[in-house]
Amino acid sequence: MKLLYFAWLRQRTGKGEEDLTPPASVATVVELVEWLKTLGPGYMRAFSEMKSVRVAVNQEYVPFTYKINSGDEVAFFPPVTGG
Amino acid sequence: MKLLYFAWLRQRTGKGEEDLTPPASVATVVELVEWLKTLGPGYMRAFSEMKSVRVAVNQEYVPFTYKINSGDEVAFFPPVTGG
Amino acid sequence: MIKVQREDFDLGREIDALTRGRHGIGGVASFVGLVRDLAGDPSTGAQAVRSMTLEHYPGMTEKQLADIEAEAHRRWKLDASLIIHRYGRLDPGDRIVLVVCASPHRQAALEACAFLIDWLKTKAPFWKLEETPTGAEWVDAREADDAAAARWRRDQAAE
Amino acid sequence: MIKVQREDFDLGREIDALTRGRHGIGGVASFVGLVRDLAGDPSTGAQAVRSMTLEHYPGMTEKQLADIEAEAHRRWKLDASLIIHRYGRLDPGDRIVLVVCASPHRQAALEACAFLIDWLKTKAPFWKLEETPTGAEWVDAREADDAAAARWRRDQAAE
Numbered sequence: 001m002k003l004l005y006f007a008w009l010r011q012r013t014g015k016g017e018e019d020l021t022p023p024a025s026v027a028t029v030v031e032l033v034e035w036l037k038t039l040g041p042g043y044m045r046a047f048s049e050m051k052s053v054r055v056a057v058n059q060e061y062v063p064f065t066y067k068i069n070s071g072d073e074v075a076f077f078p079p080v081t082g083g
Numbered sequence: 084m085k086l087l088y089f090a091w092l093r094q095r096t097g098k099g100e101e102d103l104t105p106p107a108s109v110a111t112v113v114e115l116v117e118w119l120k121t122l123g124p125g126y127m128r129a130f131s132e133m134k135s136v137r138v139a140v141n142q143e144y145v146p147f148t149y150k151i152n153s154g155d156e157v158a159f160f161p162p163v164t165g166g
Numbered sequence: 167m168i169k170v171q172r173e174d175f176d177l178g179r180e181i182d183a184l185t186r187g188r189h190g191i192g193g194v195a196s197f198v199g200l201v202r203d204l205a206g207d208p209s210t211g212a213q214a215v216r217s218m219t220l221e222h223y224p225g226m227t228e229k230q231l232a233d234i235e236a237e238a239h240r241r242w243k244l245d246a247s248l249i250i251h252r253y254g255r256l257d258p259g260d261r262i263v264l265v266v267c268a269s270p271h272r273q274a275a276l277e278a279c280a281f282l283i284d285w286l287k288t289k290a291p292f293w294k295l296e297e298t299p300t301g302a303e304w305v306d307a308r309e310a311d312d313a314a315a316a317r318w319r320r321d322q323a324a325e
Numbered sequence: 326m327i328k329v330q331r332e333d334f335d336l337g338r339e340i341d342a343l344t345r346g347r348h349g350i351g352g353v354a355s356f357v358g359l360v361r362d363l364a365g366d367p368s369t370g371a372q373a374v375r376s377m378t379l380e381h382y383p384g385m386t387e388k389q390l391a392d393i394e395a396e397a398h399r400r401w402k403l404d405a406s407l408i409i410h411r412y413g414r415l416d417p418g419d420r421i422v423l424v425v426c427a428s429p430h431r432q433a434a435l436e437a438c439a440f441l442i443d444w445l446k447t448k449a450p451f452w453k454l455e456e457t458p459t460g461a462e463w464v465d466a467r468e469a470d471d472a473a474a475a476r477w478r479r480d481q482a483a484e
Contacts (some may be wrong), residue, residue: 004382004450005378006382006450006464007380007452007454008463010380021356023484026416037412054384055428056382059382059384059385059388059389060385060388069361075382075385075449075450076367077382077452078452078463078466079466080423080446080447080448080449080450080451080452080453080454081271081448081451081452081453081463081464081466082379082410082421082446082449082452083410083420083421083442083443083445083446083451087223089221089223089291089293090221090295090304090305093221095227097279107308126223139226141292142223142225142229142230143229144225144289149319158223158226158291160223160291161293161304162288162295162306162307162308163287163288163289163291163292163293164287164292164293164294164304164305164307165220165251165262165263165286165287165290165291165294166199166220166251166262166263166283166286166287166290166308166431174336177336177337177340177355178335178336178337179337181336181357185359185418187418188360188418188419189360189361189362189417189418191359191361191362192358192359192361193356193357193358193359194356194357194359195354195355195356196336196354196355196357197352197354197431197434197435198340198352198353198355199351199352199431200344200351200352200353201348202349202350202351202429203348203349204350215444221375226362229478233437252337259344259345259346259348259350261349270361270448272356272442274356275356275436276356276438276442278441279354279435280435280439283431283435284431285430306434309416317368319478
């Protein structure tokens with residue numbers, strides 16, 4: 001699974017992009033986040049304020065209850081501030 | 084009194100601008116129009132469709148009941164189509 | 167700023183001149199009106215426009231444009247604004263009018279720009295004489311009035 | 326048309342390229358977003374912005390912009406449209422974003438332009454890192470959200 005982090009999520013996780021294989025029990029974005037938080041303090045900090053985190057799967061906005069597959073591109077980022 | 088005509092009012096009256104001295108009995112724009120219509124068939128044609136005529140006195144839109152003075156600039160024109 | 171002129175204008179250059187060095191500006195909304203030739207659109211039933219001549223009321227035009235520009239500054243917080251309206255002979259595709267509004271906030275800029283162009287269409291003393299294959303005709307104001315009235319209903323734009 | 330680029334753009338040239346030879350276009354509405362420096366405005370309590378860096382999500386950005394452009398064409402009768410969004414390092418006064426909508430009718434052009442810029446502000450995957458005298462800070466989205474919500478109320482703009 002390809003994971004992407006932008007803005008302060010990138011800074012807190014310490015990486016912009018990585019390939020990870022979550023355990024088979026991880027079925028939704030929520031479960032993915034819970035698993036990521038076990039990987040280290042950077043992830044813990046990145047996902048400590050979930051109301052300021054948005055997620056896109058395969059470049060489309062999705063809710064955190066969205067079901068994910070092993071081939072997905074999953075991106076985490078704060079609310080956008082473009083324009 | 085300075086009189087101005089624009090667009091098809093200019094074409095029908097045959098002039099863009101003229102100085103006229105209406106009789107003292109002419110107190111409002113309506114009365115001015117009635118008097119102008121006695122000056123010839125061009126004026127009669129110009130003022131035959133009053134719902135398509137607008138008037139400005141001293142470069143401000145006014146209603147036809149507006150009172151006019153001898154030193155005024157009075158302009159007649161159709162509804163505007165700029166922009 | 168108001169300009170009533172025969173000459174064409176360059177939108178990029180006008181906006182640069184208006185906004186240069188003013189770093190409080192966050193958004194610049196603009197509108198350019200062009201001479202439209204609807205000959206290619208059978209749905210309108212319009213005749214081909216070859217060219218047009220814009221007549222105006224010198225003096226009153228500038229006065230009215232300055233008044234409405236001041237009104238826009240009263241209604242919205244604007245850093246700068248510009249209205250250019252051309253007169254004289256114009257061909258299809260030519261620029262007729264420019265409205266620019268610059269503000270700290272995009273909404274004020276967008277709304278003020280829409281307000282000014284709607285007002286220009288219904289109040290600025292300009293008249294269009296269109297040349298068509300069957301002769302020259304003064305443009306009727308009906309279409310412009312309808313569009314302006316619809317402008318503030320915005321039922322179509324509801325999110 | 327969508328362009329996500331580091332380079333600056335020239336508004337006049339972009340509009341000319343978009344509208345040239347298309348004589349059915351009657352109005353072109355555009356919006357340019359600039360890097361704002363509110364240091365001169367004590368009412369905002371904002372710190373001086375020295376420069377900012379715009380980060381984006383390559384791939385998703387283009388996809389999302391193309392989707393919303395298509396949505397604008399479904400909602401309004403547009404002849405042409407253009408969205409340019411820059412990324413990378415920008416200074417106060419620099420252009421960030423351009424939206425252009427061309428239509429036979431000014432109202433469609435104006436509304437579609439407002440729709441697109443509001444959407445960009447709330448959905449396009451860009452993030453601003455501002456440099457201030459006290460360090461670099463990610464811009465909070467709150468202000469942008471509020472402004473976008475207010476956009477369609479338009480109580481202030483009622484005639």
